[in-house]
Amino acid sequence: MNLQALTVETTPISDISQLILLLDQHEPLLWMRRAQGLAGIGTALRLEFSGATRMTDAAVAWRDVVAAATVTDPLNRTGTGLLAFGAFAFDDSSAEKSVLIVPSVIVGREDGVCWVTRIWATGETPPEIPLELHPLGPEYRLSLLPGALTPDGYREAVAEGIRRIAAHDLSKVVLARDLVGHLPAESDVRRSISELALGYPDCWTYAVDGLVGSSPETLIRADHGEVNARVLAGTMSRGTDAAADTAAALALATSPKDGDEHEFAVQSVLASLRPHTSHITTSEIPFTLKLPNLWHLATDVEGTLSDGSTSLDLIAALHPTAAVAGTPTDKALALIREVEPFDRGRYAGPVGWVGADGDGEWAIALRCAQVSPSGDVTAYAGCGIVLDSEPERELAETRMKFRPVVEAFG
Numbered sequence: 219m220n221l222q223a224l225t226v227e228t229t230p231i232s233d234i235s236q237l238i239l240l241l242d243q244h245e246p247l248l249w250m251r252r253a254q255g256l257a258g259i260g261t262a263l264r265l266e267f268s269g270a271t272r273m274t275d276a277a278v279a280w281r282d283v284v285a286a287a288t289v290t291d292p293l294n295r296t297g298t299g300l301l302a303f304g305a306f307a308f309d310d311s312s313a314e315k316s317v318l319i320v321p322s323v324i325v326g327r328e329d330g331v332c333w334v335t336r337i338w339a340t341g342e343t344p345p346e347i348p349l350e351l352h353p354l355g356p357e358y359r360l361s362l363l364p365g366a367l368t369p370d371g372y373r374e375a376v377a378e379g380i381r382r383i384a385a386h387d388l389s390k391v392v393l394a395r396d397l398v399g400h401l402p403a404e405s406d407v408r409r410s411i412s413e414l415a416l417g418y419p420d421c422w423t424y425a426v427d428g429l430v431g432s433s434p435e436t437l438i439r440a441d442h443g444e445v446n447a448r449v450l451a452g453t454m455s456r457g458t459d460a461a462a463d464t465a466a467a468l469a470l471a472t473s474p475k476d477g478d479e480h481e482f483a484v485q486s487v488l489a490s491l492r493p494h495t496s497h498i499t500t501s502e503i504p505f506t507l508k509l510p511n512l513w514h515l516a517t518d519v520e521g522t523l524s525d526g527s528t529s530l531d532l533i534a535a536l537h538p539t540a541a542v543a544g545t546p547t548d549k550a551l552a553l554i555r556e557v558e559p560f561d562r563g564r565y566a567g568p569v570g571w572v573g574a575d576g577d578g579e580w581a582i583a584l585r586c587a588q589v590s591p592s593g594d595v596t597a598y599a600g601c602g603i604v605l606d607s608e609p610e611r612e613l614a615e616t617r618m619k620f621r622p623v624v625e626a627f628g
């Protein structure tokens with residue numbers, strides 16, 4: 219690939235508390251959790267990938283970008299220097315492009331340290347440092363309505379999944395449905411991003427190439443030879459009072475159906491990471507993770523990298539986990555293609571960032587919507603189906619999972 223060489227310069231700055239207000243209203247780039255993270259402005263380089271090799275191609279292209287770059291980074295911290303935001307399609311045959319985007323300006327904030335990184339084509343003029351805050355545009359309301367798969371259609375799809383599992387075709391499949399709407403012209407999507415970040419501060423709030431959401435699931439984080447992941451699968455609604463809420467968490471923790479659903483997801487992550495790690499551990503038993511809209515069953519995984527893989531190599535190895543596809547993977551993907559009458563696009567694919575040393579943070583793009591340049595919005599939510607699943611309950615679970623996006627846009 220013939221790549222434009224980049225010059226990169228990171229400078230410390232005084233505290234900037236409002237990453238979202240720095241963003242461009244039309245092309246916001248954001249990776250944030252608990253008010254810390256990375257805001258990207260403008261585009262220095264955009265790389266697109268598609269097909270079965272989209273992630274391994276991105277890993278190769280990124281090594282070339284890094285090799286050709288001249289970087290001045292006195293801070294040398296996680297998230298400083300050259301980096302790209304990325305979002306990858308779920309399916310090998312998706313019509314949606316997978317992207318790596320290197321912004322012209324990145325503003326970062328972590329542990330009270332703030333910095334700005336400027337990136338430009340070598341030999342050209344460096345970009346300005348636009349540290350102005352842009353107030354949010356007018357309020358808007360958007361109704362998201364059933365898309366290609368209606369609630370009835372979803373019940374039928376789940377019933378078909380259960381039939382196939384009962385016939386021993388596969389053990390688990392994750393089936394999703396879609397909601398669609400249209401944003402009024404000139405809507406400032408940063409409003410919805412702010413709502414997501416405020417409502418779900420412990421999740422990864424992201425915006426990459428029109429994909430916006432707040433994900434609780436860390437696909438992989440690679441930092442100086444250590445890797446970690448948070449595997450989620452198994453869901454219960456929150457209780458209406460404290461006692462009911464505790465009972466809901468307990469019911470989730472002891473549900474054999476959710477336990478099975480969870481174990482498939484953990485095993486898929488461990489199997490993908492083992493060849494790349496010398497040492498790998500998981501939290502002893504799954505724990506219940508409380509989110510504002512629901513409870514999840516969670517397992518944290520930690521390991522030590524043994525083969526110099528970058529975070530892009532790791533997402534290529536991990537995707538798709540059984541939290542978003544199923545077990546076995548090939549059978550689950552075939553059934554998803556058969557019964558979901560829509561392209562998942564980047565929903566359930568990896569979203570995050572990669573740095574020059576290959577370290578990075580990637581979530582699974584859940585609780586999200588894809589916003590097209592013309593304002594079309596498509597949101598997605600899915601559920602893990604196992605033998606004991608019930609179509610009506612799974613439909614109710616998708617409603618819980620849509621809540622972050624429905625409220626952020628409504």
Ligand SMILES: C=C(O[C@H]1C=CC=C(C(=O)O)[C@@H]1O)C(=O)O
Nearest residue numbers: 450451452453541599600601602
């Ligand atoms: C597929 C989704 O969630 C996954 C992650 C956590 C819990 C899940 C579940 O309980 O089904 C799913 O595996 C989604 O939010 O669209």
